Amino acid sequence: MLQLAAPVTAEIEIKKSRFIAVLYPVTTRAEAMDRLAEVRQRWKDARHYCSVLLTEGDSGLDDDGEPSGTAAKPMYSVLVHKDVGNVLAVVVRYFGGIKLGAGGLVRAYSQAVSAALQQAELLPTIRMAHYKVGIGFAEESRVRRFCAEHGISVLEASYGETVALTLAAPADEAASLLAQLSDCLHGALEVLDVPS
Missing domain, CATH: 3.30.230.30 (Impact, N-terminal domain)
Incomplete structure (x- = not known):
């Protein structure tokens, strides 16, 4: 396709x-x-x-x-x-x-x-994997910058006690990019939902 x-x-x-x-x-x-x-x-x-x-x-x-x-x-x-x-x-x-x-x-x-x-x-066509991640409010701008620099789309954001972001990344790179993002945040990234 x-x-x-x-x-x-x-x-x-x-x-x-x-x-x-x-x-x-x-x-x-x-x-x-x-x-x-x-x-x-x-x-x-x-x-x-x-x-x-x-x-x-x-x-x-x-x-x-x-x-x-x-x-x-x-x-x-x-x-x-x-x-x-x-x-x-x-x-x-x-x-x-x-x-x-x-x-x-x-x-x-x-x-x-x-x-x-x-x-x-x-x-x-590049197959995309979707992830929902949780972060603190202070990390949101850093996460958005990382996503923009690495070709990750921020599809949705919801705000409660933390920030929940729905991300889309190329499926063949998604796990590696998620690990890099977690490292960038010194582990302050919670994966709330992963693709089935």
Whole structure:
């Protein structure tokens, strides 16, 4: 399976309707929802924001008001055919006044995602391991700095008597990185949950 190296955008026009495809590399639904909100903000006056989310643990298809099966499903088919995962695909549509019909919409949404993929740099997917760790409040900034320097994503933080962080690290390096982080904190790291 492949994933995007960076976000890409492509635009096509069919019978005066504009279709803007935006593809983002994502690993979680929360991250995808943030990117979708950015798209809605950037193209505020568009008619539709059809989307497909494909990640290791989550997926979703949304036709956003287009006739059922004419937008998200063809977008999904293109991504699956190209073997792309860990992605949020959004196609923004500005209606041009000419109805395209179901077949026309299917072709338009497929073409928009294909156009964006043609510009994308695709890399092999990196399998991620997720850990939940507990630390003291004083260590949080040091942990976040360590994570940023070592390619570890901080997915979630919750605060109680201690700080609980959900981390995602490349699976083949995760155990070693966790050990390094523990050493950096002189053992003041509690692993609360490990991947099964």
